[in-house]
Amino acid sequence: MSAPAPSPLAIVDAEPLPRQEKVLTDAALAFVAELHRRFTPRRDELLARRAERRAEIARTSSLDFLPETAAIRADDSWRVAPAPAALNDRRVEITGPTDRKMTINALNSGARVWLADFEDASAPTWENVVLGQANLIDAYGRDIDFTDERTGKSYALRPNEELATVVMRPRGWHLDERHLVDADGTPVPGAFVDFGLYFFHNAQRLLDLGKGPYFYLPKTESHLEARLWNDVFVFAQDYVGIPQGTVRATVLIETITAAYEMEEILYELRDHAAGLNAGRWDYLFSIVKNFRDGGARFVLPDRNAVTMTAPFMRAYTELLVRTCHKRGAHAIGGMAAFIPSRRDAEVNKVAFEKVRADKDREANDGFDGSWVAHPDLVPIAMESFDRVLGDKPNQKDRLREDVRVEAAELIAIDSLDAKPTYNGLVNAVQVGIRYIEAWLRGLGAVAIFNLMEDAATAEISRSQIWQWINAGVEFENGDRATPELARKVAAEELDAIRKEIGEQAFAAGHWQEAHDLLLKVALDEDYADFLTLPAYQQLKG
Secondary structure: OOOOOOOOOEEOOOOOOOOHHHOOOHHHHHHHHHHHHHHHHHHHHHHHHHHHHHHHHHHHOOOOOOHHHHHHHHOOOOOOOOOOHHHOOOOEEEEEEOOHHHHHHHHOOOOOEEEEEOOOOOOOOHHHHHHHHHHHHHHHOOOOEEEOOOOOOEEEOOOHHHOOEEEEEOOOOOOEEEEEEOOOOOEEEHHHHHHHHHHHHHHHHHHHHOOOOEEEEOOOOOHHHHHHHHHHHHHHHHHHOOOOOOOEEEEEEOOHHHHOOHHHHHHHOOOOEEEEEEOOHHHHHHHHHHOOOOOHHHOOOOHHHOOOOOHHHHHHHHHHHHHHHHOOOEEEEEEEOEOOOOOOHHHHHHHHHHHHHHHHHHHHHOOOEEEEOOHHHHHHHHHHHHHHHOOOOOOOOOOOOOOOOOHHHHHOHHHOOOOOOHHHHHHHHHHHHHHHHHHHOOOOOEEEOOEEEOHHHHHHHHHHHHHHHHHOOEOOOOOEOOHHHHHHHHHHHHHHHHHHHOHHHHHHOOHHHHHHHHHHHHHOOOOOOOOHHHHHHHOOO
16 A cells, blocks of 8 residues: 555545445445545546536537647557456446345346446445445455345355456546545545455455456547546556556546547557457437537437448447557447337247347457347347357457548448437437436436436437427427427326326326426537536435
């Protein structure tokens, strides 16, 4: 261990939790405090830089590959560090929050990797933050089981060699943890809380297991943000006394600005980089956010009409595969969010075929693996990648040198032949209200209309409402997108929910709050950078 412990952090406005003593130790909090002291000022500078860049995009309505980093892109000699054995085969990855049941089911799912999520699939109540960490500590010590009180079903871990490798996702740079503050009362960034507690307690244990510590890095907007993470990793490995290069990080390319800096992001993390991942909802949300002043050519159609085969999305995914394999990194595909129905075999049949087609496309395009949201989808995705990979752990040898993507192709939104529809507006309102209500109850991963939705869902839903209203979109039925129409649809949805679940359940929920918050962030003239920032102020616990 290094250096004397800094001033201790204070836990504020939080009730004591069972098992918190194994997570919130003095030594672990001293490590988090040191991360905060050393790196939060740079985090703050990078958040300010985001605002400056966004203002520049508003002025130009364009983006390009960075001229100042052209030498990095032109240098064919560098590669990221070789993948450790536990991350060499990533053909199917399952995602989900770190509650006790999910922890066991995800580890047992048959997927090669579990994305243990403290970010979009987890509402950041103090209970979720702390007990999620406790569940992972318990899992690595094989001291975890679960009995469902409702069904009486018991869950326990399979043998170690059958368990998924964990890749943990901390919160993004923009989110603070209000329950953990320094001596000045300044909240610690959620990223440092999540990463710090997990790394401190589990780094050596995971190293002994040959499985980590590994991380997914969300919401990255530039290579300078990746550089900050790299510096955090270097410091953290020295602090706990494990070898440099033990950490591996996979970066989600889920912002439009990061799509123009993929090689630079890998370069900054090259001693710790494992790969890049291609998201969808957050990526589209980022396009709306950054190009909201860009006029009609940047107006997106209904979110479900923007598949990965849309020309500008295909440019993004093909460039990601090309970039990763050129540099020896894994390219991980997007989410299959379908939740199988226990009652409707026909719904399942149609959805499974769509999932299979999507995973076949990814495997054939050169991706090394992909995400699913439900254990029942693991075999379908596995079959798609098995067919292409066979006994090979990945296809990083497929360099995709045929791919040539110009800067303009990544933002050619008007290359997609689809328009916003009235039903698209209704769906955005429905899903937005239903997701936010669950989030305010502490649930981050929510099944809505047979899809597993997370915070990115709410972001794209409210962003599309905002964009369509501000663009004056006229729908196919003759209605124009206006605040009045959005309020009418939202009122109808609230009434439908009340009838659907009954007056008692409606009164017990957060439905009016969710309705009001969705309309606030969808109708305010000033577009909120992240829905989760005002939502966090309303989150209890």
